[in-house]
Amino acid sequence: MTAFDFAPAIALLPFVSFLVALFGGQYLPKKGAFAGIAATAGSLLLSAWVAVTVAGGETYNEALYTFTAGLDTFELHLGILIDPLTALMLLIVSFIALLVHVFSLGYMNDEGESGLPRYYAGLGLFTASMLGFVYADNILMAFMFFELVGLCSFLLIGFHFREDGPPSAAKKAFLVTRFGDYFFLIGVVGIFVTFAGATQTPGAFAGAESFPVLAEHAIMDGATEGLNTFGFDAQTWFTILGLLVLGGVMGKSAQFPLHTWLPDAMEGPTPVSALIHAATMVAAGVYLVARMYGFYALTPTTMAVIALVGGFTALFAATMGVVKQELKQVLAYSTISQYGYMMLALGSGGYIAAVFHLTTHAVFKALLFLGAGAVIIAMHHEENMWEMGGLKEKMPVTYWSFLAGSLALAGIVPFAGFWSKDEVLYEALIHGFGTEGGLGSVFLVAYAMGLLAVVFTGFYTFRMVYLTFHGEPRTETARKPHGVRWNVKGPLAVLGILATTIGFINLAPVKKLADVDVDFLHQWLAGDEGSGWEGLSTGYHHYETLLHDGPSHVTVGDIPGLGADATLIVSAVLSLALAVGGVLAARSLYKVPEPVEHTNKLGSIKTLLMHNYYQDEYQVWLATGFTYPISRAADKFDQGVIDGVVNGISSVSLFSGSRVRKIQTGVVSNYAFFITVALVVLLVIFGISGGWF
């Protein structure tokens, strides 16, 4: 028995806890929380076992259940793909889910919420679907679980469905992400149609028969036999497919312009926000790009789009975070911004940087949300930071762990976020200078936006910290906060320690400068020869070859006039200096006993930022001012013309039927008469045409 035999249980355990909480939660102590904790702990242990097995050089890529098998054509199946990327993500998801379950004991049970079985059932299904998505071995299965994740977010964001805000936010989250998923679905169908002629498993992610590998052969060796590219050049068609799938990614990972659902999703319970933002829903999009990176690496246009969207989103969201007044809103915009960084890294060829940032972000963002949850418990569910202040002395565990998370988010050395964000920016920079032509310039533009966002990140993060924890308490509740118990402090402490230390799993700059082997994540994801999973073609070295030798020609370069080491140091110092600058600005403005709203000085810019650049307004206008009239016209056409023709035909039949039926008198003699007359008429006709007369 190997760990892989138990792999299905990683997703099935939380699913069982979903069933237990749903049907038996009412009768259990803590309303099903313990089932969820046990299930996610089990998943975490199994994931750890899987990770250890993968570390031993084994990988797994099997179809487990074929639900449609065709003769001489492709088949549809559910299967499991486990490579180092999957193993890492399984660990993250099950770990964060476990902590969120524990934290929920303090946030939901201790606060006397009702409807808890529904809550724990939602958490269980959410975790199960995300885990299923993570180790899906083909894009159709990934799509199915992607949708389940969206459904669960709908259920959990709208948990307090009796209030006004949450149901509306839940609907918005569902609709906006569905809009992106619509393109994803077309992309999935497109991928199946394109590669069905060349393989039995056109949707597979890894292995010789998978679509990224087939696409690679088509572009690098011109082996387009069996591929259906609808008359396009292979590269153009793969760009179209990549952009279609990217639609789903942008919806789920809240990238501009589909980011509008995420701030509203703060209406959900805070532990759910932690789960959505750190490990599950939002991470799914970025993870999908990383999963099929071999496909994206082939098409420079999609790479450019990913990098630009990521860089722009990072900056755009960070500016909005500066003026928000509610704790969770600031965190929401920071999430959008940080996922922008991951997209920037993926687009500019920094695959490992993106996965690294995904990992560290999962830890520190879960920490920040759970910390915010602790503050919200203490403040009796008041979320406005202007009503807080001075909480530092009253809740030291929360304060210190929240501070660790904030330092990580702002990117201050040596906290986790510094290492990952620095690597993201460094990769964008060197690829920007190294790559020739427009793609390199795009990387540099995206880099500049990402770099600028660092200042804003430092500023809004520490504005939040100072307003919440420092200064004088500004309200009565802040003076006498509600205490929190072990089930809140425990997860915070664990995450606080991790947020401080997890950056050390990949000290790439240290490796380059001091030449010590400390880039463990790099080695973990490398997949070079003899690593035992070369055949899957999902290793970083394979992607590096694709990026460099493929049409993108992504090359490493240095800042003109500087050497490699100098470039590394300049990049790191630049991002650190900007982050510290942002933090110091926040400190000088807000670390006073009685802070005031300095953002008022921004005048009309503040109004613009508070309204989120009118993104919601224009999307509502798109719905009501544009789509609605079109659909009304379509409805008119349908009701009037299409239905009119159908109804006209039936009324003609009805009318003629009502007239003709009168000949059915029911009198037998009449029928006999008709028969006789018809016989005579026939005889006469035959007689005339037969020439009897």
Next chain:
Amino acid sequence: MIPTEYYLLLSAAVFSIGVFGVLTRRNALIFLMSVELILNAANINLVAFSFQYGNLTGQVFSLFIMALAAAEVAVGLGIILVLYRNFTDIDVTKATTMRW
């Protein structure tokens, strides 16, 4: 030896009497008898042509038609009985409930 034309004339006459009966009478029993006449007109034709061509098939067929006619009468009498039970009459023009 009687020429075949005479049989055909007889057959046509019997057929016409039958049709006349069907068209003009209301009594179900007479109706049934008229139908028998029509059937037997056909029989005469079959036998006449069988005689004309020296082929026995037509005569065999007429035997079948007699058996068929017997069965038909059985069914027809059953229908007439039901007709009588439902309408207390055997006038075929009264039973007009099965129209539009």
